[in-house]
Amino acid sequence: MTIAPDAWAVIGAGPHGISALKALLERGIPAHGFERDTDLGGNWNYHAENSRVYESTHLISTKPFTQFPDFPMPDSYPDYPSHWQVHEYFTTYAEHFGLLDHLSLSTEVVRCEPVGPDASDGWDVTVLDRTSGTESTHRFAGVVVANGHNWWPKIPNYPGQESFTGEIRHSAQYKGADVLRGKRVLVVGAGNTGCDIAVESAQNARSTLHSTRRGYYYNPKYAFGRPSDQTADLLLAMRLPLALRRIMFKTTLRLTVGDFTKFGLPKPDHEFFETHPIINQQLVYYVGHGDIIPKPDIERFEGDTVYFTDGSSAEVDLVVFATGYLAHFPFLDDSWLNPDGDHPVLARQIFTPAFDSLVVSGLIQPDSGQWTIAHWQGVLIAAYAEAMRDDPRAARAFYDQMMDQIQVRFTGGADYKESTRHYYEIAHQEYLRALEADLSRLEGVPA
Amino acid sequence: MSRAGSSVNVDPRLRKPTTVMRLWDWSLPPHGVHREVLSAVPDGWADEPRATRTPPLLFIHGLAHGAWCFAENWLPAAAAKGFPAYALSLRGHGGSGGSRQRRRTLMRHYVHDVMQTITELPQPPVLVGHSMGAIIAQLVADRYSPRALVLLTPAPLQGAGATMLELARRKPMAAATVVAGGTLPMQAPQLFTGLDDATADHYVSRLVPESPWVQYELLRRRRIGPVRAPVMVAGTKADRLVRVADIERTAAAYGVDPVWLTRADGQPLGHDVMLDTGWDRALDSVLEFVSANTMSRG
Numbered sequence A: 001m002t003i004a005p006d007a008w009a010v011i012g013a014g015p016h017g018i019s020a021l022k023a024l025l026e027r028g029i030p031a032h033g034f035e036r037d038t039d040l041g042g043n044w045n046y047h048a049e050n051s052r053v054y055e056s057t058h059l060i061s062t063k064p065f066t067q068f069p070d071f072p073m074p075d076s077y078p079d080y081p082s083h084w085q086v087h088e089y090f091t092t093y094a095e096h097f098g099l100l101d102h103l104s105l106s107t108e109v110v111r112c113e114p115v116g117p118d119a120s121d122g123w124d125v126t127v128l129d130r131t132s133g134t135e136s137t138h139r140f141a142g143v144v145v146a147n148g149h150n151w152w153p154k155i156p157n158y159p160g161q162e163s164f165t166g167e168i169r170h171s172a173q174y175k176g177a178d179v180l181r182g183k184r185v186l187v188v189g190a191g192n193t194g195c196d197i198a199v200e201s202a203q204n205a206r207s208t209l210h211s212t213r214r215g216y217y218y219n220p221k222y223a224f225g226r227p228s229d230q231t232a233d234l235l236l237a238m239r240l241p242l243a244l245r246r247i248m249f250k251t252t253l254r255l256t257v258g259d260f261t262k263f264g265l266p267k268p269d270h271e272f273f274e275t276h277p278i279i280n281q282q283l284v285y286y287v288g289h290g291d292i293i294p295k296p297d298i299e300r301f302e303g304d305t306v307y308f309t310d311g312s313s314a315e316v317d318l319v320v321f322a323t324g325y326l327a328h329f330p331f332l333d334d335s336w337l338n339p340d341g342d343h344p345v346l347a348r349q350i351f352t353p354a355f356d357s358l359v360v361s362g363l364i365q366p367d368s369g370q371w372t373i374a375h376w377q378g379v380l381i382a383a384y385a386e387a388m389r390d391d392p393r394a395a396r397a398f399y400d401q402m403m404d405q406i407q408v409r410f411t412g413g414a415d416y417k418e419s420t421r422h423y424y425e426i427a428h429q430e431y432l433r434a435l436e437a438d439l440s441r442l443e444g445v446p447a
Numbered sequence B: 001m002s003r004a005g006s007s008v009n010v011d012p013r014l015r016k017p018t019t020v021m022r023l024w025d026w027s028l029p030p031h032g033v034h035r036e037v038l039s040a041v042p043d044g045w046a047d048e049p050r051a052t053r054t055p056p057l058l059f060i061h062g063l064a065h066g067a068w069c070f071a072e073n074w075l076p077a078a079a080a081k082g083f084p085a086y087a088l089s090l091r092g093h094g095g096s097g098g099s100r101q102r103r104r105t106l107m108r109h110y111v112h113d114v115m116q117t118i119t120e121l122p123q124p125p126v127l128v129g130h131s132m133g134a135i136i137a138q139l140v141a142d143r144y145s146p147r148a149l150v151l152l153t154p155a156p157l158q159g160a161g162a163t164m165l166e167l168a169r170r171k172p173m174a175a176a177t178v179v180a181g182g183t184l185p186m187q188a189p190q191l192f193t194g195l196d197d198a199t200a201d202h203y204v205s206r207l208v209p210e211s212p213w214v215q216y217e218l219l220r221r222r223r224i225g226p227v228r229a230p231v232m233v234a235g236t237k238a239d240r241l242v243r244v245a246d247i248e249r250t251a252a253a254y255g256v257d258p259v260w261l262t263r264a265d266g267q268p269l270g271h272d273v274m275l276d277t278g279w280d281r282a283l284d285s286v287l288e289f290v291s292a293n294t295m296s297r298g
């Protein structure tokens, strides 16, 4: 591994890591990436320890916004590619842009130490070569953290849970339907993972209960022959106000799926766009067939029985907690990104007040596909790194401006429901408009 | 891949900031059609180390042409000199599909076709656009950083309004055809200065109808975003489709001097520099530029 002096380190080679690495190199900023797994692709590298996709995963967002804007997916891919295709796509991207010469695989970052006051002399990054078991430390000018936030399981704790006699598994350990076959299954949580697993359970298990602590809007992948996310982008492109878009989406749901409560699903306790969108056309179908029985939140466990808050109970063999994931940065001092100990608060979800040369890419939960955003986060980081090198005063002014705006959130006007999973929720177009303005400022080209 | 380099000095009036918001791409994406890509790749090129080998050239044709216009001379000649050379037919042209949707085709469909071709190449290419293809190349370069950008007898960045007015004065019928949605009539004398009649007529007979919307779009003025790739702008002083002043303006937009293509006897070529007599010297100018601007950095 040869690392140029003044290089930036990129931690992780999922989509955010590889696009940041590429953006840096493309601007002539030396950079080197580290990936703990034997292959790149992150979440989409199915066999990796940290991958959370399961056998049947397809994108829930379609190609146009999901893909990198400077490297479209092949025309031969469907609207909603499979995780295998996504992995192939990232591999082609890395080969095309020559990233493999700048990336160490099977190499885990175990520690990042600032050198000098405020990291003014850079960063010492210690990596573990997972093949040989040896550690080594390298000096970098800056660090891009792109380790993903959808891999560290969030596990709830209900009364009696430890003494439950059935099996409990988090969706992080769910890779395919074989573990469901023939069992009485309870799926907890209705993020996209919970809904997918409930559907697979309906197709494979003996019986399926689906516990959610609120009602949701289950959006179809297609409505009126068009992918839903493209319609959402069209309405945003037309600058329709939030209230009108809400009416249109709810009307579409009414006209196509109908009233959810008639299927026995709980009524949503919130407005459209106030929870991270669920895109699942099949769940309601299986509820209608009685193959998925909706349940409210769990109250407690007792032996092999689960009691729900509505007083009902059921015997269960397997509980799958599809309760999401938490951000986790084991190679950083907790206080750097996360000063008050709850969750990271970053300007533009990228810049931290702790250090001006420590940035994050990927700590976002967009109401859309993600890699157009990954691309532009990478470009902004690279433009900033370039300014730090070539015009430190401009870079400083930009950083100060970012810090002044650290409280700015990009919600598209929605009031997200209180939940750990909405810490990083962003309205994608509003967010990108901000990045566009930031780039124009950094590059000195007024609009 | 590292491509250290200051951005080219650009005429500020033709500059715009980086475009992030591409709302129509996201909401109404072009669909794919069958794409013809012709190529000539030197033996053994694929096995050379990626970082140091000659970058591929991707040729983009102009109005009513097709990949064939590059396959005729340039692709094999470039490959013989060690350059892997590719040319695509934009939809509705050459051997590509989509001619039935011609009247609904927009410039962004062509950009889509080029982007698809790029992702099939093993590394970032040098984009070589001819005439309207030069506008496409610039639109592509606004979203994708090519290894270098070569604009040959480029359709004017400032918009083809002046060209149209001139056409209306000299050939009112031709201008009327374009306004009515017909394809810009192109005859041998407008494209070639040195070919014998039979060859010239043969090439003209291969031209196909162009999308009316794309022709209208050529009237539009375009601003260019930050460009980091080395840029070459080349024209000919005998061009009867693109005015010398427009070539100079395009070059100034990038802060470079235009290159004027001539035959050995000093006579300028016609608009179709890849087909006209003297195409070999025109290609040499392109290859020299590519060598000088890309080789050292791999």
Ligand SMILES: Cc1cc2nc3c(=O)[nH]c(=O)nc-3n(C[C@H](O)[C@H](O)[C@H](O)COP(=O)(O)OP(=O)(O)OC[C@H]3O[C@@H](n4cnc5c(N)ncnc54)[C@H](O)[C@@H]3O)c2cc1C
Pocket (backbone or CB within 6 Å): A011, A012, A013, A014, A015, A016, A017, A034, A035, A036, A037, A040, A041, A042, A043, A044, A048, A050, A052, A053, A054, A057, A058, A059, A060, A061, A066, A107, A108, A109, A110, A146, A147, A148, A149, A150, A151, A193, A331, A361, A362, A363, A368, A369, A370, A371
């Ligand atoms: C089941 C599922 C389905 C999804 N579907 C979609 C979808 O349809 N559309 C969409 O846009 N998004 C989807 N997402 C969101 C998805 O997380 C993102 O698209 C994307 O994978 C995030 O990229 P990332 O690079 O930030 O993180 P990841 O993809 O998680 O990659 C992080 C990488 O960092 C590596 N790493 C971690 N720690 C270290 C370390 N210490 N040292 C070295 N390397 C390290 C990991 O091994 C991993 O390779 C889905 C997520 C899940 C869980």
Ligand SMILES: NC(=O)c1ccc[n+]([C@@H]2O[C@H](COP(=O)([O-])OP(=O)(O)OC[C@H]3O[C@@H](n4cnc5c(N)ncnc54)[C@H](OP(=O)(O)O)[C@@H]3O)[C@@H](O)[C@H]2O)c1
Pocket (backbone or CB within 6 Å): A057, A058, A059, A060, A061, A150, A154, A155, A156, A157, A171, A188, A189, A190, A191, A192, A193, A194, A196, A212, A213, A214, A275, A276, A322, A323, A324, A325, A365, A418, A419, A420, A421
């Ligand atoms: N492409 C695909 O097919 C696909 C598939 C799966 C996931 N994804 C993406 O991957 C990311 C993670 O999705 P995810 O579904 O794993 O997680 P998630 O979106 O965080 O959803 C977690 C679910 O569990 C509930 N929950 C959380 N904590 C709980 C608790 N303590 N008790 C009870 N319920 C609790 C949440 O309810 P609240 O409503 O109260 O928060 C929510 O319904 C998302 O971006 C998602 O879009 C995509």
